[in-house]
Amino acid sequence: MAILKVARLGHPVLRQQAEPVVPTDIHSAGVQQFIDDMIETMREYDGAGLAANQVHVPRQIAVIEVGKNPRYPDAPEVPLTVVINPVVTPLTDETEDGWEGCLSVPDMRGVVPRYMAVRLEYLDREGNAISLVAKDFFARVIQHETDHLNGIVYVDRIRDMRTLSHIAEWQRYWLGVREQSD
Numbered sequence: 001m002a003i004l005k006v007a008r009l010g011h012p013v014l015r016q017q018a019e020p021v022v023p024t025d026i027h028s029a030g031v032q033q034f035i036d037d038m039i040e041t042m043r044e045y046d047g048a049g050l051a052a053n054q055v056h057v058p059r060q061i062a063v064i065e066v067g068k069n070p071r072y073p074d075a076p077e078v079p080l081t082v083v084i085n086p087v088v089t090p091l092t093d094e095t096e097d098g099w100e101g102c103l104s105v106p107d108m109r110g111v112v113p114r115y116m117a118v119r120l121e122y123l124d125r126e127g128n129a130i131s132l133v134a135k136d137f138f139a140r141v142i143q144h145e146t147d148h149l150n151g152i153v154y155v156d157r158i159r160d161m162r163t164l165s166h167i168a169e170w171q172r173y174w175l176g177v178r179e180q181s182d
């Protein structure tokens with residue numbers, strides 16, 4: 001396994017539309033190895049998720065996992081989920097504001113509105129078609145990662161840019177000041 005280099009904001013790969021994975025390729029050694037490398041990279045950098053664009057590969061693959069994460073100490077746990085060719089459909093018009101960060105925008109946080117419940121349809125790493133309903137923080141992470149696959153970064157969705165903060169200032173001036181929803 002290998003830890004992959006993460007593209008940072010400004011790199012054009014983050015603005016590319018990721019290409020779908022041909023389902024018959026999912027079982028290939030190359031795709032399986034890439035998925036393992038994405039998981040290792042996400043864990044190395046304490047990400048809640050990682051999209052393939054972020055490691056310079058514009059294909060529709062993302063990994064999500066929230067365990068005990070020092071970057072999101074209050075987040076509910078989400079089991080390791082590998083999503084290929086995801087389609088996200090909002091199940092409500094209701095949105096919720098919550099703090100987000102991104103491995104491609106190091107050491108920053110900003111408040112982003114996200115749908116509170118979405119349907120997620122995708123292929124897993126065995127090629128099985130999965131459909132599930134995700135709510136709250138899981139729904140937020142899914143929307144963040146699938147945005148990446150469409151060339152969208154969370155900073156594009158910040159409504160009030162005055163919330164955009166460096167981590168140290170965020171901890172000092174925002175935590176406890178504004179209720180955290182993630």
Ligand SMILES: [Zn+2]
Nearest residue numbers: 101102103104
């Ligand atoms: Zn991100």
